[in-house]
Amino acid sequence: xxxxxxxxxxxxxxxKKIIQLANQSEIEVGMxxxxxRPTIMLPIAKKxxxxxxxxxxKLWGVDPELGKHFVEGLxxxxxxxxxxxxxxxxxxxxxxxxxDHIVKDLLHIADEMxxxxxxxxxxxxxxxxxxxxxxxxxxxESLVMGGFPPYNGPYQEMRVVTHKTHTxxxxxxxxxxxSPAGPDNPNEMDWDNIKVTIDTRVTAQFVSLYQSxxxxxxxxxxxxxxxxxxxxxxxxxxxxxxxxxxxxTVDIVGLLKKNKEQxxxxxxxxxxxxxxxxxxxxxxxxxxxxPLIKPWYMNVLLKNTGL
Numbered sequence: 001x002x003x004x005x006x007x008x009x010x011x012x013x014x015x016k017k018i019i020q021l022a023n024q025s026e027i028e029v030g031m032x033x034x035x036x037r038p039t040i041m042l043p044i045a046k047k048x049x050x051x052x053x054x055x056x057x058k059l060w061g062v063d064p065e066l067g068k069h070f071v072e073g074l075x076x077x078x079x080x081x082x083x084x085x086x087x088x089x090x091x092x093x094x095x096x097x098x099x100d101h102i103v104k105d106l107l108h109i110a111d112e113m114x115x116x117x118x119x120x121x122x123x124x125x126x127x128x129x130x131x132x133x134x135x136x137x138x139x140x141e142s143l144v145m146g147g148f149p150p151y152n153g154p155y156q157e158m159r160v161v162t163h164k165t166h167t168x169x170x171x172x173x174x175x176x177x178x179s180p181a182g183p184d185n186p187n188e189m190d191w192d193n194i195k196v197t198i199d200t201r202v203t204a205q206f207v208s209l210y211q212s213x214x215x216x217x218x219x220x221x222x223x224x225x226x227x228x229x230x231x232x233x234x235x236x237x238x239x240x241x242x243x244x245x246x247x248x249t250v251d252i253v254g255l256l257k258k259n260k261e262q263x264x265x266x267x268x269x270x271x272x273x274x275x276x277x278x279x280x281x282x283x284x285x286x287x288x289x290x291p292l293i294k295p296w297y298m299n300v301l302l303k304n305t306g307l
Contacts, residue, residue: 027088030081031113039118041120046087048067062285074294099132106133117139119301120134124148141228144231147280149231149252151219169197223266231269234273236277236278237253237278237280238251239280256272
């Protein structure tokens with residue numbers, strides 16, 4: 001394990017480290033912020049991109065400096081443990097990826113960074129990993145799940161979607177990559193005509209992930225994570241997949257709204273982000289998320305510390 005850099009400026013420290021995971025791959029992990037404050041784990045911290053790649057992301061409403069802006073938004077108040085776990089899996093696919101494997105990876109990262117306890121923020125499939133972590137360890141201080149409901153989640157629908165995605169990737173291995181939507185309307189995904197040309201090793205691991213959750217019932221574990229919990233979704237976070245993806249609907253916000261009272265009784269704070277354009281992608285951007293989760297973390301992590 002190699003320390004790349006260590007910087008301290010006005011009480012805010014910054015550290016980067018290369019950590020070897022269970023499959024022998026290496027991931028870059030950063031630590032930034034105030035060492036005497038609670039730690040927030042951000043496995044969603046994608047690396048910044050620039051030039052034309054950045055402009056392409058902006059067309060889809062994606063912040064090309066997503067990870068940087070998440071870290072900067074939280075590091076003035078907390079210590080932030082950050083890395084791009086999804087990006088790592090795309091570069092280093094894991095054979096037979098399971099929820100247990102991922103949780104062990106994340107806890108190993110915390111160990112290597114000398115972090116004993118921490119809060120967690122994850123979005124989409126990394127949100128459901130936070131729930132898996134909460135029922136496997138007592139090291140979590142709080143949990144925030146964005147873009148995936150913690151109660152009666154769409155696991156079966158995602159098993160269908162990931163299986164169909166992998167099947168298409170196998171069929172299209174020799175196809176050239178095509179844009180998933182017309183250039184004049186990048187905000188709407190055409191699920192009937194999109195061609196999947198992702199590396200089949202990448203798609204296979206997400207099939208394995210949801211298969212590992214076949215017997216998981218999130219309604220039966222709600223008594224276990226007795227910690228502060230927040231779930232949120234965009235008000236328009238409903239994805240209707242075409243026939244090529246199993247003709248299923250993944251209604252993130254619908255499930256969250258339907259079970260809002262039940263979740264409140266179970267100790268969850270629930271937020272629905274308003275706005276007609278607040279879909280799955282828009283609701284994961286730091287300009288939207290940080291103003292929501294930062295005060296929530298401050299309330300649950302700092303109010304009794306005197307800091």
